[in-house]
Amino acid sequence: MATSLRCFLRSGKQAVLVVARRGIHRSPPAALQVTVRDALNQALDEELERDERVFLLGEEVAQYDGAYKISRGLWKKYGDKRIIDTPISEMGFAGIAVGAAMAGLRPICEFMTFNFSMQAIDQVINSAAKTYYMSAGLQAVPIVFRGPNGASAGVAAQHSQCFAAWYGHCPGLKVVSPWNSEDAKGLLKSAIRDDNPVVFLENELLYGVPFEMSEESQSKDFTVPIGKAKIERPGTHITLVSHSRYVGHCLDAAAVLAKEGIDCEVINLRTIRPLDVECIESSVMKTNHLVTVEGGWPQFGVGAEICARIMEGSAFNYLDSPVTRVTGVDIPMPYAKILEEHSLPQVKDIIFSVKKTLNV
Amino acid sequence: MLTNISSVLRACAQRNGAAAVVSARTYADFATQATFEIKKCDVHKLDEAPATQVVMTRDEGLQYYRTMQTMRRMELKADQLYKQKIIRGFCHLYDGQEACAVGIEASINLTDHLITAYRAHGYTFTRGGTVKEIMAELTGRRSGIAKGKGGSMHMYAKNFYGGNGIVGAQVPLGAGVALACRYKGTDELCVCLYGDGAANQGQIFETYNMAALWKLPVIFICENNRYGMGTSVERAAASTDYFKRGEFIPGLRVDGMDILCVREATRFAADHCRSGKGPILMELQTYRYHGHSMSDPGVSYRTRDEIQEVRSKSDPISLLKDRLLSNNMASVEELKEIDVEVRKEIEDAAQLATTDPEPPLEELCNHIFYNNPPIEVRGTNPWAKLKSLS
Numbered sequence: 001m002a003t004s005l006r007c008f009l010r011s012g013k014q015a016v017l018v019v020a021r022r023g024i025h026r027s028p029p030a031a032l033q034v035t036v037r038d039a040l041n042q043a044l045d046e047e048l049e050r051d052e053r054v055f056l057l058g059e060e061v062a063q064y065d066g067a068y069k070i071s072r073g074l075w076k077k078y079g080d081k082r083i084i085d086t087p088i089s090e091m092g093f094a095g096i097a098v099g100a101a102m103a104g105l106r107p108i109c110e111f112m113t114f115n116f117s118m119q120a121i122d123q124v125i126n127s128a129a130k131t132y133y134m135s136a137g138l139q140a141v142p143i144v145f146r147g148p149n150g151a152s153a154g155v156a157a158q159h160s161q162c163f164a165a166w167y168g169h170c171p172g173l174k175v176v177s178p179w180n181s182e183d184a185k186g187l188l189k190s191a192i193r194d195d196n197p198v199v200f201l202e203n204e205l206l207y208g209v210p211f212e213m214s215e216e217s218q219s220k221d222f223t224v225p226i227g228k229a230k231i232e233r234p235g236t237h238i239t240l241v242s243h244s245r246y247v248g249h250c251l252d253a254a255a256v257l258a259k260e261g262i263d264c265e266v267i268n269l270r271t272i273r274p275l276d277v278e279c280i281e282s283s284v285m286k287t288n289h290l291v292t293v294e295g296g297w298p299q300f301g302v303g304a305e306i307c308a309r310i311m312e313g314s315a316f317n318y319l320d321s322p323v324t325r326v327t328g329v330d331i332p333m334p335y336a337k338i339l340e341e342h343s344l345p346q347v348k349d350i351i352f353s354v355k356k357t358l359n360v
Numbered sequence: 361m362l363t364n365i366s367s368v369l370r371a372c373a374q375r376n377g378a379a380a381v382v383s384a385r386t387y388a389d390f391a392t393q394a395t396f397e398i399k400k401c402d403v404h405k406l407d408e409a410p411a412t413q414v415v416m417t418r419d420e421g422l423q424y425y426r427t428m429q430t431m432r433r434m435e436l437k438a439d440q441l442y443k444q445k446i447i448r449g450f451c452h453l454y455d456g457q458e459a460c461a462v463g464i465e466a467s468i469n470l471t472d473h474l475i476t477a478y479r480a481h482g483y484t485f486t487r488g489g490t491v492k493e494i495m496a497e498l499t500g501r502r503s504g505i506a507k508g509k510g511g512s513m514h515m516y517a518k519n520f521y522g523g524n525g526i527v528g529a530q531v532p533l534g535a536g537v538a539l540a541c542r543y544k545g546t547d548e549l550c551v552c553l554y555g556d557g558a559a560n561q562g563q564i565f566e567t568y569n570m571a572a573l574w575k576l577p578v579i580f581i582c583e584n585n586r587y588g589m590g591t592s593v594e595r596a597a598a599s600t601d602y603f604k605r606g607e608f609i610p611g612l613r614v615d616g617m618d619i620l621c622v623r624e625a626t627r628f629a630a631d632h633c634r635s636g637k638g639p640i641l642m643e644l645q646t647y648r649y650h651g652h653s654m655s656d657p658g659v660s661y662r663t664r665d666e667i668q669e670v671r672s673k674s675d676p677i678s679l680l681k682d683r684l685l686s687n688n689m690a691s692v693e694e695l696k697e698i699d700v701e702v703r704k705e706i707e708d709a710a711q712l713a714t715t716d717p718e719p720p721l722e723e724l725c726n727h728i729f730y731n732n733p734p735i736e737v738r739g740t741n742p743w744a745k746l747k748s749l750s
Contacts, residue, residue, distance in 0.1 A: 059589070059591070060589055060591065063590065063591075063595075063661065064589070064590035064591070064660065064661065067589070085591055085595060087557070087560035087588070087591070087597065088527050088528065088557045088560055088561060088588055088596070089560050089561060089562060091562055092562060115525075115526070116526065116527075118526075119526070119563075152449075153448060153449060154448035154449025154450075154500075155449045155450055155511075156449060156450075156510060156512075156514055156525070157510075157514065158513070158514070158525035158526055159450070159525055298738050324742060325741075325742065326740055326741050327738070327741075328740070329724065329737065329738070329739050329740055329746065330725075330737050330738045331724065331725050331737060331748075334509040334724065335497075335500050335506075335509055335510055335511030335514070336500035336501070336504075336509060336511075336718050336719050337448065337500055337718065338500075338718040338719065338721070339500075339508070339509065339719055339721070339723065339724050342721060342724055343724070344740070345740045346740070349740040349741055349744075352741065352743075353741045356741070356743060
């Protein structure tokens with residue numbers, strides 16, 4: 001018995017060595033398919049764990065797991081102190097959140113949709129955005145306001161507005177608008193770690209969409225810098241700039257146009273304020289043509305700002321044609337399906353606009 | 361004369377193959393009215409309370425029954441159509457709360473005004489919208505009450521100001537309507553509804569203050585169905601005595617599942633307003649069978665047992681039916697006939713609502729401005745110049 005044991009041990013050790021040589025090496029975690037919802041959930045979970053001053057408040061965020069399930073499981077894990085269900089009192093709880101931030105905590109204030117933030121917008125602008133300036137640096141407000149923004153499906157006029165332009169107008173605020181899961185996770189983590197008020201514009205229609213997340217983005221330290229756009233698809237003939245859901249539309253349009261020999265460069269803004277003008281300018285200096293795409297209304301919108309900035313900068317002289325803005329139609333959002341479809345940019349509208357801009 | 365009617369009915373019954381028992385009853389057999397003892401309301405800052413002994417006539421009873429049953433079946437049909445994806449977006453159903461809408465309307469006039477939040481299909485009906493118009497609006501078709509442009513939460517009718525999607529926003533609006541009534545010197549009033557969730561909105565307290573200060577003829581009504589989406593009243597409100605939250609405004613707490621209670625309390629409140637005493641607040645204790653909306657199963661924050669208990673013990677339509685039958689005011693068959701008629705009406709409306717075409721694209725940009733010359737509206741790109749008519 002002892003002999004066989006010795007044999008076994010010997011061969012066992014041998015076996016281990018052999019195996020080690022052959023390499024039960026740990027393969028790097030492969031890219032995963034993760035929905036935007038899960039990416040946001042991970043970001044919240046990781047940041048709550050990392051810093052005990054971080055807490056989440058809003059309607060239905062705790063026991064209901066979130067109106068859109070973004071905060072699923074967090075109340076179970078962190079309890080009443082860190083995940084707080086509020087009454088339907090936006091102005092009140094937004095103000096409470098800002099006050100908590102002033103006193104040293106790091107709140108995440110959820111608006112069930114940004115349409116309801118209008119009820120609290122005074123607190124976002126006058127209490128959060130302007131305070132660091134008004135106090136000449138004495139009082140910081142490290143707060144994140146987050147929630148779904150823009151059109152959904154069939155939710156009609158009062159529930160479909162895009163607030164990128166409204167919040168992007170105000171100095172003192174950072175305004176972020178992620179598209180895919182990496183954006184969502186990395187930017188939310190950055191927003192929470194940022195010592196300034198950040199308006200984090202999500203998109204309901206993207207919540208359930210899975211995107212590939214690189215191995216790097218699965219790390220707890222992964223962040224995406226606020227204020228830097230990303231070139232999702234390099235190209236040479238024309239630049240498409242967009243944010244949130246319409247980045248996907250631009251990529252779809254680019255795929256169709258590629259078959260016709262038109263090579264689009266697609267830029268994902270990621271951040272509305274501060275706007276990465278440099279990225280857009282470099283691209284325009286290469287392609288000489290620019291189309292902006294957004295879901296919001298045209299007047300005083302994100303595209304309008306991009307046009308103005310391009311005109312004011314060095315890239316203007318590289319334009320071979322005026323910038324084209326593709327936007328939502330300048331009307332309140334109708335309910336009927338056919339009308340709603342015609343109220344927002346479709347992929348075919350982007351394709352049409354690209355061709356008109358290129359005069360082909 | 362009654363004997364003739366009776367033989368005609370008997371003959372009809374036999375022709376239709378109905379059971380012989382039908383022919384035994386005639387209109388003469390039914391009581392034309394009855395007196396009912398109803399629950400006493402809790403009061404706040406009031407010396408009197410609504411009556412507890414009330415009279416309901418047979419005609420009234422049948423009309424309430426038909427209206428509530430129509431609302432019930434309409435909501436259940438909407439549930440079905442939503443699950444078939446023919447209705448999309450938001451859909452907040454009112455089944456369980458019928459006694460509120462019907463009881464309120466029973467004590468006001470169509471010349472009075474009413475505004476509510478998003479759980480509004482029932483009120484659209486009691487305020488004069490037809491089932492066809494309502495269902496076609498839900499399915500987003502051109503014959504919808506808002507031409508398909510509003511959807512579930514944005515239905516309007518004469519003296520009915522919607523249908524409002526932003527929680528609590530309708531309350532100042534309602535007081536504003538009341539201000540207009542007073543300003544114009546009519547004796548009209550405004551019924552202004554909101555839920556237990558909305559009761560914690562700051563703008564409601566601002567409105568209470570101004571309504572009381574200026575003695576506006578507004579009846580604030582809190583439909584307390586115990587849950588604001590997924591949050592029970594205990595978790596949302598430091599005080600769940602919603603009828604007292606108006607503080608300096610007199611209040612009533614009413615059994616919202618009993619149509620006669622609602623009717624009597626509304627009568628009392630309307631008298632109060634019309635006599636120039638200013639606003640009054642009513643809390644209707646009611647219940648919704650469905651979840652908050654069609655995307656909420658409605659069982660994560662309450663038990664199925666609770667829902668079942670309310671359904672079996674306090675259903676407003678059943679309560680009324682029992683009253684009618686046990687007081688000999690109607691027959692089982694008569695009520696069944698109403699059910700059949702209602703079902704048919706709903707089926708026909710649903711049929712229309714699913715076959716009617718969607719609004720034409722020319723409608724897209726219309727109705728931006730009122731009384732305005734035509735304007736050009738920017739489409740999705742600079743070459744899309746769309747037309748907008750008033």
